[in-house]
Amino acid sequence: MKDSNDPALAAQRRRNLWLGLALFGFVVLVGVSTAIRLQDAALTDDNSFYFNGSMSVPAVSETVLELVE
Amino acid sequence: MTQPDVVLDSPERTVGTAGDYLELMKPRIIMLVVFTFIAGLVAAQSVTGLVINPVLAIVATIAVSLGSGAAGAINMWFDADIDARMARTATRPIPSGAVPREEALSLGIIISAMSVLLMWMASNVLAAVILAISIVYYGVFYTMLLKRRTPQNIVIGGAAGAFPPLIGWVAVTGAMSVDAWILFAIIFFWTPPHFWALSLVAHKEYERVGVPMLPVTHGARATRKQMLAYTLILTPIALAPLLTGLGGIVYAFVSVPVSLGFIYFAVRIYRSRAGDADAGDKERKLAMSMFAFSILYLFLLFAAVLAEHGFNLYMPVGG
Numbered sequence: 001m002k003d004s005n006d007p008a009l010a011a012q013r014r015r016n017l018w019l020g021l022a023l024f025g026f027v028v029l030v031g032v033s034t035a036i037r038l039q040d041a042a043l044t045d046d047n048s049f050y051f052n053g054s055m056s057v058p059a060v061s062e063t064v065l066e067l068v069e
Numbered sequence: 070m071t072q073p074d075v076v077l078d079s080p081e082r083t084v085g086t087a088g089d090y091l092e093l094m095k096p097r098i099i100m101l102v103v104f105t106f107i108a109g110l111v112a113a114q115s116v117t118g119l120v121i122n123p124v125l126a127i128v129a130t131i132a133v134s135l136g137s138g139a140a141g142a143i144n145m146w147f148d149a150d151i152d153a154r155m156a157r158t159a160t161r162p163i164p165s166g167a168v169p170r171e172e173a174l175s176l177g178i179i180i181s182a183m184s185v186l187l188m189w190m191a192s193n194v195l196a197a198v199i200l201a202i203s204i205v206y207y208g209v210f211y212t213m214l215l216k217r218r219t220p221q222n223i224v225i226g227g228a229a230g231a232f233p234p235l236i237g238w239v240a241v242t243g244a245m246s247v248d249a250w251i252l253f254a255i256i257f258f259w260t261p262p263h264f265w266a267l268s269l270v271a272h273k274e275y276e277r278v279g280v281p282m283l284p285v286t287h288g289a290r291a292t293r294k295q296m297l298a299y300t301l302i303l304t305p306i307a308l309a310p311l312l313t314g315l316g317g318i319v320y321a322f323v324s325v326p327v328s329l330g331f332i333y334f335a336v337r338i339y340r341s342r343a344g345d346a347d348a349g350d351k352e353r354k355l356a357m358s359m360f361a362f363s364i365l366y367l368f369l370l371f372a373a374v375l376a377e378h379g380f381n382l383y384m385p386v387g388g
Contacts, residue, residue, distance in 0.1 A: 011085060011086055014086065014087060015085065015086070015087055015090070018087040018090075026183055026187075029128050029131065029187060030186075030187070030190060032124060032128065033124075033125060033128050033187070033190040033191050034190065036122050036124055036125055037125075037190065040122065
């Protein structure tokens with residue numbers, strides 16, 4: 001078992017802490033970026049950030065016409 | 070791909086700190102990258118009228134700094150063998166034993182991916198692609214292919230450092246423009262005289278480790294001549310923003326005197342014996358003065374762009 005006062009072990013713990021904080025920071029940045037992009041996105045347009053299951057008006061019209069024909 | 074031909078001596082392991090890992094990412098280069106990126110980003114908003122969400126701009130800035138750091142870590146991983154044998158670089162984290170070599174590579178690859186992903190999320194796919202290209206350009210093309218093979222290494226490799234303002238511009242507009250390419254070209258043509266000024270002083274170290282820097286392969290005289298040539302090519306490019314409207318009165322007041330100053334140093338270097346075998350302390354100081362001035366030169370040019378477009382100081386030349 002390693003000595004808890006071992007400088008190498010202490011340094012490794014500090015590095016792990018920094019690594020954890022960095023990963024947390026990355027997750028926060030991705031989350032914040034996604035939230036802002038979603039807020040700004042026009043989700044019903046063809047250039048939607050994500051497909052939300054609804055179609056744009058021209059696409060709906062074409063589909064209806066095809067069904068009528 | 071040229072593999073390092075010298076096996077790195079197993080350095081005595083020291084206790085690596087978070088600071089060592091930060092050092093691995095070349096923080097001074099990151100500062101320059103971030104500065105020129107922000108200049109491109111701010112100028113693009115002012116010139117085109119397009120805006121980017123301030124939070125996304127911050128995320129994009131973090132992404133570009135991570136990308137720069139990742140490329141720096143990959144560079145240090147590959148160059149560890151020669152770094153260990155040069156006085157200027159022997160204290161870097163890998164040669165000093167603070168960071169294991171394989172960890173540097175892992176860090177570089179993982180952070181590269183994270184930075185490109187972040188840039189894509191914060192701006193657009195084109196900015197992310199250019200960031201990815203710039204990382205590969207520096208980490209692979211320059212470091213692994215050019216640096217140990219050709220004396221034109223830093224001429225071609227200089228493009229790696231020129232990408233940040235272009236990425237900043239594209240992050241806002243989603244497209245490239247003449248102004249963005251001018252900012253790119255300023256850094257591209259600035260790199261050779263900047264780096265060769267240092268090479269004139271450190272060429273013996275490069276020679277010892279087998280890196281074919283221009284003073285090593287073609288001599289100091291040819292290097293001084295090339296430095297003058299690149300400085301003269303750089304001057305009209307540095308003044309070009311005045312023609313396109315990117316630069317206004319403030320830029321004119323800054324760029325004209327610093328360009329003349331840069332030419333002054335290049336001419337003095339050209340007429341000196343800097344880098345020659347019999348060069349003395351005076352020549353060494355002159356080369357280092359030009360190196361220092363070149364950093365100030367680039368900083369002032371981009372600071373002028375930033376001041377005009379970020380702080381509403383823009384007044385067009387000629388009213």
